[in-house]
Amino acid sequence: MNAIQIIDRINQVREQAAQAASEGRTEDALRLGGQLDELNAQLEDAIRREDAARAVANTLGAAATEWRPRNVAQAFLGPRDQFAGVRLVPEDGLTNITDAVSGLPTPIETDRDIPALQRLSAGFVDSLAKGRTDGDIRYMQAGTYTNAAAAWTEGTNKPESSYTWVEQVAHMQIIAHQTPVSVFALKHYGQLESIIENELMVGLHNAEDVAALFANNSSTGIVGVTQTADAYTPVANDNLYETIVKMKAKSLANTGIAPTHVAVAPEVATALELLKTNGGEYLRLYENGRIAGLEVVEDVNLSVTVQSTTSDGILVYNANAATWFTAEENEVLMGVIDKQFIQNTRTMLAEGEHALKVTHPKSFVYAASVL
Numbered sequence: 043m044n045a046i047q048i049i050d051r052i053n054q055v056r057e058q059a060a061q062a063a064s065e066g067r068t069e070d071a072l073r074l075g076g077q078l079d080e081l082n083a084q085l086e087d088a089i090r091r092e093d094a095a096r097a098v099a100n101t102l103g104a105a106a107t108e109w110r111p112r113n114v115a116q117a118f119l120g121p122r123d124q125f126a127g128v129r130l131v132p133e134d135g136l137t138n139i140t141d142a143v144s145g146l147p148t149p150i151e152t153d154r155d156i157p158a159l160q161r162l163s164a165g166f167v168d169s170l171a172k173g174r175t176d177g178d179i180r181y182m183q184a185g186t187y188t189n190a191a192a193a194w195t196e197g198t199n200k201p202e203s204s205y206t207w208v209e210q211v212a213h214m215q216i217i218a219h220q221t222p223v224s225v226f227a228l229k230h231y232g233q234l235e236s237i238i239e240n241e242l243m244v245g246l247h248n249a250e251d252v253a254a255l256f257a258n259n260s261s262t263g264i265v266g267v268t269q270t271a272d273a274y275t276p277v278a279n280d281n282l283y284e285t286i287v288k289m290k291a292k293s294l295a296n297t298g299i300a301p302t303h304v305a306v307a308p309e310v311a312t313a314l315e316l317l318k319t320n321g322g323e324y325l326r327l328y329e330n331g332r333i334a335g336l337e338v339v340e341d342v343n344l345s346v347t348v349q350s351t352t353s354d355g356i357l358v359y360n361a362n363a364a365t366w367f368t369a370e371e372n373e374v375l376m377g378v379i380d381k382q383f384i385q386n387t388r389t390m391l392a393e394g395e396h397a398l399k400v401t402h403p404k405s406f407v408y409a410a411s412v413l
Contacts, residue, residue: 217393
């Protein structure tokens with residue numbers, strides 16, 4: 043125990059000893075008194091050890107443990123106890139960024155009471171295999187195949203299988219966005235950390251997820267998996283569980299590779315949890331994050347709204363059928379654009395560079411609207 047824990051224990055034992063004495067339980071009071079003597083000795087020893095540890099740390103000129111950032115915001119801002127505000131001066135190594143937009147509105151000052159940092163929600167892109175790259179990736183994508191393997195009879199031709207592979211290129215693409223920030227916010231560590239993690243990084247992560255699902259930039263950027271997926275139309279009168287089971291079978295039949303995941307819109311996940319028997323009892327087919335043997339990924343981006351009509355989708359796939367590559371890790375930059383210098387504002391920019399390689403496109407079976 044450390045010194046604080048021992049002090050808490052001493053206070054507890056002291057109260058117990060006082061109560062025992064007031065109730066006439068002499069033996070208990072004496073026993074507790076002995077415990078107090080032992081705890082006091084432990085406290086003295088703990089204080090000596092902690093003083094010695096602090097002296098060693100001070101001698102070395104550093105804390106006993108090395109500080110490490112736990113998120114992008116802390117990597118940008120540095121240790122909180124050393125934070126002295128963010129300044130745009132040459133020695134900081136910061137460069138101004140330019141933008142074609144003329145003029146930005148003076149921002150409204152935000153509340154100093156920053157809520158707790160929210161966790162980046164796991165989505166489809168998080169479930170894919172990950173990789174690193176320094177450039178565009180040339181690779182072979184599985185096309186159609188015919189497996190004719192069979193028993194052979196002597197004197198006859200052996201069966202011939204047909205496999206088609208198509209050369210593809212996974213282009214790197216920068217995904218980015220920016221937000222104006224008041225210069226007054228640059229002096230507040232908690233507020234900056236919240237802006238970076240709750241707004242910039244959450245928004246960037248969401249854009250990456252949308253790209254992995256739906257992007258269609260075959261010439262210079264990312265092509266999302268739904269662009270080449272096997273489209274599935276739910277059978278009339280099938281419930282959602284039956285639809286997922288049939289999509290799972292289709293994915294396996296397409297590639298010979300068993301699917302591992304099913305990504306669903308939140309509304310679909312809710313409907314799965316509420317499936318009932320004809321007698322009104324919940325079926326409980328979706329429990330512990332799995333259904334039909336597949337890991338469920340709830341993704342808000344599978345709720346697609348076009349001209350006020352929302353479609354809630356399902357995507358069944360093997361997580362290794364595509365790989366999400368990172369060329370440059372997500373980072374945060376600070377700069378000035380347009381009239382910001384005289385408006386007491388700055389711009390915070392978050393960006394990352396990624397590529398998506400889809401080796402088995404037909405592993406992805408996509409039903410765009412199931413509700």
